[in-house]
Structures are given as C-alpha cells and as structure tokens.
Amino acid sequence: MSTNAAIRNRRRLDLRAIPGQTVGELDDRLHSARPLRSLMNKVFPDHWSFLLGEIALWSFIVLLLTGTFLTFFFDPSMEEVTYQGSYAPLKGMAMSRAYESSLELSFDVRGGLIMRQMHHWAALLFMAGIVVHMFRTFFTGAFRKPRELNWIIGVLLFWLAFLEGFAGYSLPDDALSGTGLRIANAIILSVPVIGTWASSSLFGGEFPGTLIIPRLYITHVLLVPALLVALISAHMALLLLQKHTQWPGPGRTNTNVVGERMVPRYAAKMGGFFMLVFALIAMMGGLLQINPIWLFGPYEAAVVSAASQPDWYVMFLDGSTRLFPAWEIRAFGYTVPALFWPTIVLPGVLTVLPMLYPFLEARFTKDKQAHHLLQRPRDVPARTALGAMAIAFYVVLLLSGGNDVIADKFQISLNAMTWAGRVGLLLLPPLAYWVTYRICLGLQQHDREVLVHGVETGIIKRLPDGRFIEVHQPLAATDDHGHGELEYAGWTVPKKMNRLGALAPTVRGFFFPIEKPAAKPALPRPAEAPVSPAVTPVRQEIESGRR
Amino acid sequence: MSTHTTSRPAAAGPTAASPAATGPADPATARFELVREGAHRDGVEIVHYEPRFPVPGTRAERRVERTIAFFFLLTALSATAFLAVFIWWPWQYEIGSTLSKLYTPLLGLTLGLTLAGLGIGVVIWGKKLLPHEVAVEKRHIGSSDPEDRRITAAAMVNIADETSIGRRPLLRRTLALSLLPVGGVAIAPLVGGLITDPHKSNMMLRTGWDPANNDGERVRLVREDMTPIRPEDISVGGQITVFPGIPEGRTNKHADSPTLLIHLRATDAERARANIGRIPINKDAMYGNFVAYSKICTHAGCPASLYEQQTNRLLCPCHQSQFDILDNAKPIFGPATRRLPMLPIELDSEGFFVAKSDYPIPVGPGFWERS
Numbered sequence: 001m002s003t004n005a006a007i008r009n010r011r012r013l014d015l016r017a018i019p020g021q022t023v024g025e026l027d028d029r030l031h032s033a034r035p036l037r038s039l040m041n042k043v044f045p046d047h048w049s050f051l052l053g054e055i056a057l058w059s060f061i062v063l064l065l066t067g068t069f070l071t072f073f074f075d076p077s078m079e080e081v082t083y084q085g086s087y088a089p090l091k092g093m094a095m096s097r098a099y100e101s102s103l104e105l106s107f108d109v110r111g112g113l114i115m116r117q118m119h120h121w122a123a124l125l126f127m128a129g130i131v132v133h134m135f136r137t138f139f140t141g142a143f144r145k146p147r148e149l150n151w152i153i154g155v156l157l158f159w160l161a162f163l164e165g166f167a168g169y170s171l172p173d174d175a176l177s178g179t180g181l182r183i184a185n186a187i188i189l190s191v192p193v194i195g196t197w198a199s200s201s202l203f204g205g206e207f208p209g210t211l212i213i214p215r216l217y218i219t220h221v222l223l224v225p226a227l228l229v230a231l232i233s234a235h236m237a238l239l240l241l242q243k244h245t246q247w248p249g250p251g252r253t254n255t256n257v258v259g260e261r262m263v264p265r266y267a268a269k270m271g272g273f274f275m276l277v278f279a280l281i282a283m284m285g286g287l288l289q290i291n292p293i294w295l296f297g298p299y300e301a302a303v304v305s306a307a308s309q310p311d312w313y314v315m316f317l318d319g320s321t322r323l324f325p326a327w328e329i330r331a332f333g334y335t336v337p338a339l340f341w342p343t344i345v346l347p348g349v350l351t352v353l354p355m356l357y358p359f360l361e362a363r364f365t366k367d368k369q370a371h372h373l374l375q376r377p378r379d380v381p382a383r384t385a386l387g388a389m390a391i392a393f394y395v396v397l398l399l400s401g402g403n404d405v406i407a408d409k410f411q412i413s414l415n416a417m418t419w420a421g422r423v424g425l426l427l428l429p430p431l432a433y434w435v436t437y438r439i440c441l442g443l444q445q446h447d448r449e450v451l452v453h454g455v456e457t458g459i460i461k462r463l464p465d466g467r468f469i470e471v472h473q474p475l476a477a478t479d480d481h482g483h484g485e486l487e488y489a490g491w492t493v494p495k496k497m498n499r500l501g502a503l504a505p506t507v508r509g510f511f512f513p514i515e516k517p518a519a520k521p522a523l524p525r526p527a528e529a530p531v532s533p534a535v536t537p538v539r540q541e542i543e544s545g546r547r
Numbered sequence: 548m549s550t551h552t553t554s555r556p557a558a559a560g561p562t563a564a565s566p567a568a569t570g571p572a573d574p575a576t577a578r579f580e581l582v583r584e585g586a587h588r589d590g591v592e593i594v595h596y597e598p599r600f601p602v603p604g605t606r607a608e609r610r611v612e613r614t615i616a617f618f619f620l621l622t623a624l625s626a627t628a629f630l631a632v633f634i635w636w637p638w639q640y641e642i643g644s645t646l647s648k649l650y651t652p653l654l655g656l657t658l659g660l661t662l663a664g665l666g667i668g669v670v671i672w673g674k675k676l677l678p679h680e681v682a683v684e685k686r687h688i689g690s691s692d693p694e695d696r697r698i699t700a701a702a703m704v705n706i707a708d709e710t711s712i713g714r715r716p717l718l719r720r721t722l723a724l725s726l727l728p729v730g731g732v733a734i735a736p737l738v739g740g741l742i743t744d745p746h747k748s749n750m751m752l753r754t755g756w757d758p759a760n761n762d763g764e765r766v767r768l769v770r771e772d773m774t775p776i777r778p779e780d781i782s783v784g785g786q787i788t789v790f791p792g793i794p795e796g797r798t799n800k801h802a803d804s805p806t807l808l809i810h811l812r813a814t815d816a817e818r819a820r821a822n823i824g825r826i827p828i829n830k831d832a833m834y835g836n837f838v839a840y841s842k843i844c845t846h847a848g849c850p851a852s853l854y855e856q857q858t859n860r861l862l863c864p865c866h867q868s869q870f871d872i873l874d875n876a877k878p879i880f881g882p883a884t885r886r887l888p889m890l891p892i893e894l895d896s897e898g899f900f901v902a903k904s905d906y907p908i909p910v911g912p913g914f915w916e917r918s
Contacts, residue, residue: 259682302805334918
C-alpha cells in the first residue's frame, strides 16, 4: 500500500466506526455504561400469568395514541347546533357541538371511526387487563410484604381508570351518555350534607347546564391521564426496585430471581406481545362495532331506551343500584336517599378493603416475613376462598346490571330477576367460599397422594390372589411399603405419565418430519422426581393446609 | 433431552480477573466471557446458556427462519394493503349498503394483520432462535444494610439539628401558625370559583312549569313540536310526553320538566280519583280522566317512560323502579322510594291543557335537604 493510499483511506469516512464513536461520545457525557448494563442484565422470571398486567400496560399506550388523535377533532362544547353533516338520518336535528363533533369524527374524518372504536375497545381491554392482573396478584399472594405499596397503587389505578372511562364515555353527549351523567348527578345528590352543593358546583348550576362536558373533557385528557401516567411509572419503578416474584421450583428461593436477562429474549417476547395486543385492539376497532352514538341520537332529558347499559366495568355498580331495596332514611327534616348506599358507600368499601387486605392478612396469619415466592391458590384455601367469594359477589352485581336484557332475552319476569339478584347476592358468595375451600383442600390432598403413591399409569395388574390393582409410577425412591418420601414443594406435582417423559417427543414438521425423532427414552424408576426436596432447600416459604 | 450447559463459551471457569487477557482464539467466546463477567458484577449468574441451534444451518433452523420470514412478509403485504385501502377505498358515508361500509372493517383487518405479523414474528424469533438461558439474580431482601441505615439516619437527624428547629420554639410556633391557613390558600382559589349555591333561585324546587317563567300566566302543556294539546287529542288509554310551553321549554335547559300526560280509561280513572283524594297535595291535580306525572324518576333521574297500558304501571328502564299510575304513582317495585310528583292540570280559556301551578314537591332524585 502506498503512502498516498493510506492517507486517502484515513480521510475517508469509516462508516463501520460511526456507531462505536457515537456511543463513546454519548458515554463521555452521560456516564451510562454501567447503569445501562445493569438494566439489560435485570433477570425476569417467566410464567404466562405474569403477562396479564402487560395487557393493561399496552392497552394504555394504545389509549394514549388513539386518544391524542381524537382530540384533534373532538370539540367539548355544549353549544346548541343544527346537524348538517353527512349522516343523513340526523340531518337538521338540534344537538350539542360535542355530539356533532363526535358524529363528524365517525363520518367525516377519514379513518376517524376506527380510531374512535379502537379507543373504546382499548379502554375496555385496559380495565379487563387490570382486573385479571389483580386476580393473579391476589390469588398467588404477590401482594404480600414487601409489595403492599404496589398493590395499593394497583387498586388506585383501577379506580382512576374507572373514573377515566366514565368521563370518556360521557363526552359524546349522546342519549346514552347523557342518561349516565344524569344518574351520576343523582348519585352526587345522594351524598349527605354536601350532595346538592357538590352537584350544583360540578355542573355549574342545574343539571345538565353547559359546563359539564368541558369539565369532563379536561378531566379525561389531562387530570386523570397525568395521574395514571404517574402511578403507572411508580408501579413499574417499584417492580424494578423490588424485582419480580417467582413461582417456587428447582433452584428458586426467597433470595434469588431465576429467569432470563431482560435483553434480548425477554424484551423480544414483551415487544412482540405489545404488537399482538395492539393488533387485537385494531381488529376489534375495525371489525366489531362499539358505542354507535349515531343510533342513540343526541341527549334529551325526556328520552331513554330500554337496555341502557354502561360499559362493562361500571355495570356492577348499576347492578348494585338495581338490587338495593327502597330504603330511604328520613329524619329531622333531612333525607339520605337509597342511592347513597350502593353507589357511594359500596365503592368506598371496595376501595378501602382491598387496600387494607395485605395488612389484614398479615395480621391474621401473624406473618411479618418478606415473601418473594408465589403461592399456589390451593395452598392458601382461606385466601382463595375469600377471592372466590368476592368474585361471586361481583358477578351477581355484574349480571344484575343487565338483568333487564336477561329478562327480555330469556323470557323471565323482570321482578324475578331482581329478586334472584338480591337473594343471590347474599347466598352465592358464602357458597362460593365453601365450595372453593373444599376444592382447595381436595387439590392439596391429591398432590400429596401422588407424592406418596406415585402417578396412575392406567395399567391394571392382577395379583396372584386375584385382586386387581392399578400400577402407580412412584416419583422417587420408596420405602418398604412402596410409599414415596417426597415432600410437597409448593409447585406442580406431575400427575400424568406424559409429564414423566412416557410419551415420545413431538415429531416436528407439517407434511413430513423435518428431523428424525429422538429415540423414546426408556422409563426407569425415576431416581429423582421433577420436584425433589434436594433442589428446594428453602422451606420457610412453603405453607400448606389451613392458615 | 441434551443438557449441555454453556455450549458456546466452552472454556468456562473462573475468569473474573481479566477475561480479555486469556486471549482465546474465538472472539465471540471472548466477548461472551465479558458478558458473563458483566452479569456477575450486576449480581447475575448465567447458569445455563444454550443456543437453539448449536449446528447452524440445519433444516429445522431454516424452517423456523422461513416461518418468521412468512410473518414479516405478511406484515409487509397487509401494511401495503392498509395504505391502499386508507387512500383509495371509498370512505364517505352513503345511505344503503355500499362499499364505503367496508372501509372501517378493512382498515381494522389490515392494521390488525400488520401488527399481528410483526408481533408473531418477533415472538417466534425470541422463543425459537434466541439462545435459551437460565440466569439467577441475587435478591436483597429485607431492609438496607444496617450501616447505611445508621449513616442516613445520622445525616437526617443532623439536618434537623442544623435547622435548629428543636431549640427555637418561637420559629417553630410561628411557622406552624403561618402554615395552618396555607392549605386553605392552596385549595380556595381552585375550589372557590367552582362553588355554586344550589338554593339560588330555588333551583332544586322550581321547574319550567312555574308561571313565573311565563309572565305569570299558567304554562301550557305542549308536544315535542311545541304545539298545545286539547283533551280530545289523546285517545283513551293513551299517553304523551309533554313539555312546558315556554321558550326553550323542551330543551335540556329544563331537564326537570318533561311530564307524562295520560288519558285513563273510565274505570281506571274512577280508581285513580279515589286514591288521589287521599293525598292532600294531589287532590285537585287531576282533570277529567287525565293525569300528569313527572317523567323524571325519583330514584336516579332517568325518564320513567315505559308505560304499561294494561297494568297502568310506569317502568323506569334504568333501574326498573315501577310506579302505579292509579295510586298517585306510588313506587311498587325496585329501588325508588318516592311517588312521582303530580302536575296539577286544567284547561285554559281556549280549551288547551295548562298547568295550574308548578309541581308542589321537588322533582327527581332525593337529596339531603329534602324532608
């Protein structure tokens, strides 16, 4: 190589060196090599149930994206206008500007309808994600010390999202949302002492006035979202700080996290899952109609139709309102309306009680330890049964929120539906408690039976004396009576021969095998069972039986 | 199943000191040792590391690759389709079943496939191609290091000491005194402007039927199109929603005023009259066989508008309260606790229905100040 060529080479921009140089320059300024590495090395345990919270998180991102688009067109004004848009059936009708601009969004903005529908579906999915994530956290005991604070943040997030959803679906000012607002006004009025003042202050005078939609709008697009973003950030930060809980299993203890580092595999799965949630919302937003406000018409105080149901997450409060008896307190010239109990007191209890639950449980079980290993629901029958009781209570209320539709579709008397709800609300939760408790004990017992006697093989053997017995495959070395000596380790006990490798491995390939299947392993008497006391040395975490 | 741990970095072993200095032939192996060391410094041990396909280029590996490529191609295709639909498909609303009705469904389908292809591809990539590993990270449980605790506590106590708040009671007390109303200062401007007196202009009691809205004249009952009503306009057993015949009487400005005017059958009217006689405020409210009840449910304020002609019941579709029209609109089922208020009606000199006066009791849901 000549000298000239060497100089030319040096001057030429070396493209391959640019990323390295850039990163170097960045680190000179940000000093971020170590924190970045630590973040990428964060270990996450893997289980399908840990994905449920992500549904809520990704739906929230879709909500932010679609919601921002909607604000470009929606006009939160209650000024009365005459509709002149392209949806012919409503032409010439008097309506509020808010309703008119919602119609414009649906009919006169290219792709506006799918954005509106995606926003609504994403909201429903957001709430559903929060609820199933809470179930997971509750039933596995993930809320225990040290995670009580994150559980409380989660409960607050649920109610904030609830409020956000209600404010959102009240904005279009159609007949359905106007009726919802009117009920909300009645609920506020029912609060003792301050009810009328609160109502007239929120509505700026008599219902509906002209201020409520603009006020709900700023609540919906700024106040509550800001709180949601702040609390979600805190939720995530606490997760990173305290590290994720994990299921018990080989090598998993209270003092470690077993899983994979965040980058690349975990991140790939997470990113892919975001795309999938987004895809689901896009398909629902396009293919499944939701909240067709043009069919409801503008809000008029004298107009309502049967089957006026709120969104699903509000429906349980509608149900409680329908079931509550006509008990009004009138004393000393004052009134506490019946509406107060099912719509103010009940949600209040449902906010405070879950927040206190971690502390109540710790007190009753006298458990002050920090826990990072999850519990199988069956191993804590009392908690699982309490959860089932709460779900039964909730489901009765949810169904009662649509009891007029059920009565109509199944030709049942409406009054009978109401009474069924009232009786069911008192009877079903205790029943659910008892049934769940028994099921948990039964499952526990079966786990231990398999650990002692082994897995049923389905092979019937006739003994020389004529008796028939089923051959059991022991999970570990047995004692003189043929009983295994394994202890329950708080995790799945294999109960089928397939789980022990009795089945040949799957042959891969759609039309023809793409690889030779491995030889079927001979099934020896397993020297060591998949769940073995030898690999789970930490025992203080695992509890069984009654608590 | 083979359980070869750490197959790529074959030369394992404790290489904490300077992994780069050992100088192995394979740069990839050397780099992985660095990764392992980095993880170690972050309290993470990679105890199992296994490439999905130790021998590159097998049929199985190419198959996974093709599958992922298929999903990426699906994304490319449907993203293009999405753009084409978005730009060229007719989208403006037309009456009847036209192509434009498919605009939103097609957008949803193509957008969904676009994102799903990408998502599935990336997930398969992660699950099937990226190396499988088991890493164990140390978890620090319980409180901070006792020493850290002590030092931080000392620092905080020191700060308190530096402010010397403890030995300056005058400052402490005056500060507390000054802070006392500050909370009010923060809240007052925010809330104060919002507060509206609910008892101003008797808002909770007055409706559009108050003659004061009509220059002291009795207010006419009008239909939705603001035309007045004569008794013969309503067939026997029929009912109609009426509004106060004043400017903006049928708009949401008078959301408490919608009223149901019902023409009872003669036999039903007899019973209704007998029952109405028992309630002093309703005594003179009926006109002939006509009754007028507030349409605003006394439970939550929905319009109680489903009239069952045969049973003379009025049902509110929101929470299924039922009211007996023949007995002063008494609640007979559901959560409502109070009767629907009755509007006293008569005919004016031209033979049109008018309200004798406003409702004698508050309309709509209950509230605290109501006796």
